[in-house]
Amino acid sequence: MTVVGASPRAATVLLVLAVAWCALGIYMVAAAPVLSRRLYLAMHLSGLTSIALFCTAAGGAIPAMSGIFLQLLLVTPAFIVLPNRIAWRTTVLNAVYVAYLGTVVGDIHPVLVINAQLVLVAIAISAAWVQSVASTSEIDHLTQLANRRRLTRELDARPGTVASGKIDAIAVVDIDRFKAINDDHGHAAGDRTLEIVSSALRNCLPPQYLLSRSGGDEFTVLCATGTSMELSDAVDRVRRELPSDLTISVGVAGRQGSESARTTLERADRALYESKNQGRNRTTIHE
Secondary structure, eight states: OTTTTOOHHHHHHHHHHHHHHHHHHHHHHHHOTTSOHHHHHHHHHHHHHHHHHHHTTTTOHHHHHHHHHHHHHHHHHHHHHSOHHHHHHHHHHHHHHHHHIIIIISOOOHHHHHHHHHHHHHHHHHHHHHHHHHHHTTBOTTTOSBOHHHHHHHHTTOTTSGGGTOOOEEEEEEETTHHHHHHHHOHHHHHHHHHHHHHHHHHHSOTTSEEEEEETTEEEEEESSSOHHHHHHHHHHHHHHSOTTOOEEEEEEEOOTTOOHHHHHHHHHHHHHHHHHTTSSOEEEEO
């Protein structure tokens, strides 16, 4: 359908581009479920729209320039919703596409095409830099886990986050007697304890879980797919990974019905306090 109206010279290439865009859209939706599918689909449909625009009057400069403009608009969303390495590959494909639009379809002067390419690269560099700064601001420098800002963003269910779909279960992890470690051995020992626990969390929990240091000696784990029992078993593996003189108390809650992620977190907090009241070094599931 997207090649209707194209000249014979462009029809084959346009068909290949349309199929490639469809395949890319399917891949993006399937490969990274932690991001909002609506954003992926919006970006994908924007690309298809640009193809349709110049396909309806292939050979004219106006539809070609419209396609180039939309490709430029695609660059920033690519760096927002995709890992940088994939976004850069997408940018290269966009650059090739822009060259084709300008020189073959629109027969636009090469200087204008080169200018469009330079603009595309400039936008890509700016978007990558902004994304890098944003990512850095959401990382806890000591543990290299997500910080409270990132956790808050996920819990608020903004577009492009884990919570925009759903969070099946949440665990709150607290280091037992952490204040005594700081008081008796100094803050360097406390920092080392935090690093040990964060390393155990990374090593024992599935990569699709969001791990965050939510404050002080407390960590929060968001499980986007799985039950509270599965999350509890995973956290127990973390406990076995720790040195014998280092223990953790954990509270786990599974999402009930359509409750918000923050409500699930509150129930996990209550389960954590129950673990502490029962003598620490245990996991309690809030039913």
